[in-house]
Each structure stands twice: as structure tokens, then as C-alpha cells.
Amino acid sequence: MPPGLRLGAPTGGSGPLTSGDQAESHWQALLGDWLGQLSPELPAELRAPAYSLGLLITDDRSIAVLNGEWRQQEGPTDVLAFAAQEAPLPSGVLAELGEAEPLELGDIVISLETATRQAQEHDHDLERELRFLASHGLLHLLGWDHPDAASLERMLARQELLLVKAGVPISKHG
Numbered sequence: 001m002p003p004g005l006r007l008g009a010p011t012g013g014s015g016p017l018t019s020g021d022q023a024e025s026h027w028q029a030l031l032g033d034w035l036g037q038l039s040p041e042l043p044a045e046l047r048a049p050a051y052s053l054g055l056l057i058t059d060d061r062s063i064a065v066l067n068g069e070w071r072q073q074e075g076p077t078d079v080l081a082f083a084a085q086e087a088p089l090p091s092g093v094l095a096e097l098g099e100a101e102p103l104e105l106g107d108i109v110i111s112l113e114t115a116t117r118q119a120q121e122h123d124h125d126l127e128r129e130l131r132f133l134a135s136h137g138l139l140h141l142l143g144w145d146h147p148d149a150a151s152l153e154r155m156l157a158r159q160e161l162l163l164v165k166a167g168v169p170i171s172k173h174g
Contacts, residue, residue, distance in 0.1 A: 027055055030131065034138055034162050046085060046142060048103035053141060055134065056109045063111040078118060079133040080109040081140035108137030128168055135159040 035051055060076035067073045067080065084106035110133045119129035136159055146152035160170060 027134070030166060031055070031134070031138060033166060034135060037162060037165060038138075038142060042142060046103070050102035051105055052102040053105040053138075054107035055137075056107065057112050057130070058109060060111050060113040063109055063114070066109060076111050076114050078111055078114045079137045081137040082107045082109070083141045083143070085141075085143070105138075105141040108134060108141065110134065110137070124169075128163070131163055131166065131168055132159060135162045 031053070039047060063080065064074075064076040067075065067077045070080065070082070071077075084104045110130060112130075115129045115133055116126055119126045122129070136155070139155055139158060144155050144158070146155050164170060
């Protein structure tokens with residue numbers, strides 16, 4: 001795990017990935033590992049000795065409000081990502097941060113209710129679905145997007161690679 005990864009504690013739900021110290025430790029380790037894997041691929045302005053991001057696991061009602069306010073989309077969605085680094089950082093900012101301050105990536109919000117439904121629809125467990133959604137949100141925080149089918153396919157393939165390297169079985173349904 002990259003030193004200094006800071007994670008806002010997940011909330012909502014009652015499983016090992018959704019509540020308590022065990023969940024926070026799990027997500028810190030997993031997201032830290034993913035950031036380590038992705039680091040060589042990142043543009044220079046996103047390579048940092050430490051990162052900070054928030055992860056909120058919530059319900060459909062709460063994510064629907066955020067979806068409406070930020071994306072002008074009605075109803076719940078599975079995952080939202082609010083990137084803090086949408087524009088390139090000015091030259092030298094990372095050097096000024098040093099190791100004292102982590103680079104803020106933004107926030108990932110996941111609906112536990114939607115994740116539960118999707119896990120059932122795709123015939124895999126909730127833990128896999130939550131990891132899949134978190135990896136998707138993380139890639140968005142790091143600048144990945146999917147405005148077309150080809151870019152979505154590349155993004156989903158990168159997510160699967162992150163999941164496989166974390167020991168998560170490949171999805172039966174992609």
C-alpha cells in the first residue's frame with residue numbers, strides 16, 4: 001500500500017466491506033494496492049507519494065439525490081465518482097506537497113442497495129460487486145472515462161485486471 005493513503009470510512013450496511021474498522025482496513029489495503037498497480041500508468045501530475053480519497057457506501061435514496069444534483073439524472077445509480085483532480089495540477093505542486101500532504105483524489109460513492117441487486121443479476125457475490133464498483137470509481141478519480149463503447153471496454157478490462165490481481169474471480173457476465 002502506498003504510504004499515507006487516507007480513506008474516509010465507509011458507512012452503511014452491516015457486512016465486512018461496509019461497516020466498522022474491518023471494512024476501513026480492507027478498503028485501505030485494496031485501494032492502496034490498486035493505486036500501486038496503477039501508478040506507472042498515471043500521468044506525471046497524478047503520481048504522488050501518498051493519496052487521499054473518500055469512500056461512502058450508502059443507500060439508493062442518498063445516491064439518487066447526489067445523482068440528481070451532480071449529473072441531472074433521476075433515480076439511483078450504482079457508483080458516483082467526484083474527482084478532485086479534473087484539471088492538470090500546476091507545475092511543481094506535487095513537489096511542494098512532499099510526503100507531508102497526500103494528493104487528494106476525490107470521493108467514491110456506492111449504493112449498497114443497487115450493488116446488491118446487480119450482484120444478484122450477475123450471479124456473483126456482493127463483495128465482488130462492491131470491489132468492481134470501487135475499482136470503477138477509482139479509475140474515474142484517476143481520469144479514466146467512457147464516452148463511447150471502445151473506451152468503456154478498455155476501462156472494464158482494466159477493472160477486471162485490478163480485480164484479478166486482488167484475487168477476485170473473473171465475472172461470469174463481464
